[in-house]
Amino acid sequence: MxxxxxxxxxxxxxxxxxxxxxxxxxxxxxxxxxxxxxxxxxxxxxxxxxxxxxxxxxxxxxxxxxxxxxxxxxxxxxxxxxxxxxxxxxxxxxxxxxxxxxxxxxxxxxxxxxxxxxxxxxxxxxxxxxxxxxxxxxxxxxxxxxxxxxLKVLEGKAGWLFLNNDTNASVDQYRGRLRLTPRGLSGWQRYLSAFYALAEKQKAASAVLVAPSKESVMGPGYHPYAEGAGGPIQQLLALPEAQVLVYPVQALMALGDDAFIQTDTHWTQRGAMAASKVLAAALGLDERAVENTFVDDEYGELSLTGDLGSKLKPERTCRISSLHTFNYHQYRCFDNGLPNFGRLVVLANGKALMPGTCLIFGSSSSYSMFNYVSRLFKRVVFVHSAGNLDPEVVKAVQPEFLVAQTNARFVVQVPSASCSLQALIAEKKACLSEEEVMMVAKRRIGVETHNPVISSLGLSPWVVT
Missing domain, CATH: 2.60.40.10 (Immunoglobulins)
Structure with a gap:
């Protein structure tokens, strides 16, 4: 303006x-x-x-x-x-x-x-x-x-750190003092309707997964402020179109302190597993079979700084439980390596529980789910878009399972049902720093244009972009 x-x-x-x-x-x-x-x-x-x-x-x-x-x-x-x-x-x-x-x-x-x-x-x-x-x-x-x-970090009780002064006003959201306007709510209604219409057109089982904020799960015990009512996530959940929206807050609360990382905004790997189970149930997978898929997982302790701990001087670290009996990296058959928006990852695991393809338009919380969803679905196609949908990718991949994943703190930014992955990739490549270019080259997994997995998924136009 x-x-x-x-x-x-x-x-x-x-x-x-x-x-x-x-x-x-x-x-x-x-x-x-x-x-x-x-x-x-x-x-x-x-x-x-x-x-x-x-x-x-x-x-x-x-x-x-x-x-x-x-x-x-x-x-x-x-x-x-x-x-x-x-x-x-x-x-x-x-x-x-x-x-x-x-x-x-x-x-x-x-x-x-x-x-x-x-x-x-x-x-x-x-x-x-x-x-x-x-x-x-x-x-x-x-x-x-x-x-x-x-300062981007809010110190809570017992050394727990929370996000502060971010562009989504996480503290005000948690206190119920930032709210969606009628335009914001109607935007979500249009988006949800478009998502389910797209899934129905593809005859795909579908779910919109919203990762609860750290504040909503750990806040009652550790946040310096009390949680308010009527914030954006409560407004979203109250919409008629959100009745089948997946919001695994109870599953995370059941984990106690193991749900989120003390010095980071994201859930732990155990939290990611809990969310993956709730998502799988929403997609119609057999709950006992899903439970058995992860029953032999073993975890070990590691020290982690995290995206919040790194903002403090001196940096703050914490101990986390890390899955050490499985790593999805062995199943990556393509990864363009881009940071955040525009990243495209393809996982292929012939021993997965389900034979179909799961297409996820997700955010940063999806990455820790890869260790679990890669064992549930034979093929996982991940687009980092925070829930923004590219209908052309959906049409090309023709997934049996379609998932949009965003984070609760992003609810104030209504996603689009008609974004372009090619545009996201081009925009990201155009503004990479020298350090990011080196990072992309390090983690990129390229393939030939006619790679059988990529070709069968119809992803060649985005792999060569």
Missing amino acids: GTKRELKKWLKQYLLDRPAVTREVAPVHRWELDYPSDMRSAQFSESGRVVQGWVLLNTEHAEWQQKLTIVAAWEPAYELCHPLEIERADVIERVLGASDEDHLQRYCGFRFTVPPSLTRFTLWLACEDQRWLLQVVEINPPEALQAPET
Whole structure:
């Protein structure tokens, strides 16, 4: 939204997406935004740019105070919703000339953070299904660029680390203070409908697997904040289209501390096995046969830094249980080696439980599942796309099993049902650093264009890309 015309267009669409937005005069006696403000220096915390202020209602609406929230919006699919929960004695005394003791509106303040790089966001006052526009906040781009770097790790109890200040606002999601908008929810409805239509067209057993966040599983015991209600994952699970969505939170909770890695955002290998079992059941596999497939697995202890531990100085490590009686690497017949989006991996195991092909459009949580799904399906085709679907790949592979896998914290980014793997590969290759080029070359497993496995799966166009 770089121009006023674009801003007006966005606001108009926002109102159309929210038919409950009232056009009546706001019931506000007076309100003020302390930060950000042209009158004061910008304030930042470890979590981002501070947004702080207060709202006083007209006398006849004073009883609404406990139901009010301040909504900050800058993306069409989600928004922040924070209650008026801070006591502001200074406001009651200065503005109303009254004592704050037992005053009906003494908790009239709000304080939260938004990404420090934001240059524009909109503040609304909301009361249940009604809301009123308070202000479009604009920040000088130079000021936004000079914002201090924020810590990406949140220290929990007993040395457990959690993600903080990520682009998906994981902490606000966990606390129930970041929510999908009607546009975000309708986007998920369209995506789920398109996914199941695509699976039905291919006559494939199908499932959308959402990896629960570390916060949702380990949070009750170790997170510094309490879990809130009504966050994006709860909103998604409540949709009619999500009735067959696979969300293995109970299976992970049953593992206790073995579900997630203490210094990483991802589940452990035992957690990946638990998720694989739940997924297999959703795809119609015999549960006892699946259980027997992994019954002889043995694990040993290793030291791991993890994607969270590596962000601290000095780095933090933990001990993990690592599967040492099986490794899927022996079944890789192709791997383009690209980092994250655009990676294509093909696994082939003639001794697998099921004779068919499982096509997975997944995310980083899928990798630790390879040790298990490669023993369940004769062929596994993995596309790193975080659930974004390429219908052309589906048409070419013609899988017996179709899976879309994303992570709960990615729910605020509605996946597409019509992405292009070729475009993802080209885009990734175009921006590889020298270090990444070396990494890709090291882990790439190439094949001849007419490799029988690749040809039978119809993947030649993507293998030679």
